Amino acid sequence: xxxxxxGGQELALDEDGYLTDWSVWTKEAxxxxxxxxxxxxxxxxxxxxxxxxxxxxxxxxxxAIRVLVxxxxxxxxxxxxxxxxVYRLFPAGPAKQACKYAGLPKPTGCV
Numbered sequence: 420x421x422x423x424x425x426g427g428q429e430l431a432l433d434e435d436g437y438l439t440d441w442s443v444w445t446k447e448a449x450x451x452x453x454x455x456x457x458x459x460x461x462x463x464x465x466x467x468x469x470x471x472x473x474x475x476x477x478x479x480x481x482x483a484i485r486v487l488v489x490x491x492x493x494x495x496x497x498x499x500x501x502x503x504x505v506y507r508l509f510p511a512g513p514a515k516q517a518c519k520y521a522g523l524p525k526p527t528g529c530v
Contacts, residue, residue, distance in 0.1 A: 423451060435525050437518070441475065444522025452520045456511060460520070463499075464508050470494060471521040481526040484514040 421436065422429040425448045431439040438444055449468060453460050460468075474490060475481055482490060484502075492500020499505075505513035514526040 423448065425451060433525075437525050438522045441472075441522045441524065444472075448522055449520040456516070461508075464517075464520070466495070466499075467491065467505065467508060467513075467517050468521045471517055471523060475521070475523050481518045481523040482514065483526050484512070487514050487517070487526075 420439075421432040421434075423432055423438075424430075425445055428443075430443050430448065433439050438448065450460060453464070458464070470491065471481065471487070484505075488500055488502055488505060490500075491505065494500075502513075505517070509516040509520075518524070518526055
């Protein structure tokens with residue numbers, strides 16, 4: 420099983436590279452995932468990452484891209500709640516990439 424070293428601890432990853440236990444996630448883990456993708460996390464990224472973690476805590480599911488955009492629009496407004504904005508932040512696929520950084524399971528329906 421693959422792992423990622425975060426703060427001296429080996430955290431287990433599933434076959435797609437997502438944490439197997441979202442409760443062991445730390446901000447350092449998000450930074451490590453982002454660095455591997457060549458992304459430096461900004462406040463805009465953290466806004467989406469923290470939103471996803473709150474969403475997951477409430478619904479126990481990681482949202483697919485359509486739901487993510489709709490919910491971001493409802494919470495943060497139309498300027499941020501659109502595909503262009505979230506793809507700019509997470510170019511490898513906003514739902515998949517943002518959920519990985521947030522330590523959440525791969526969203527349902529993502530390939």
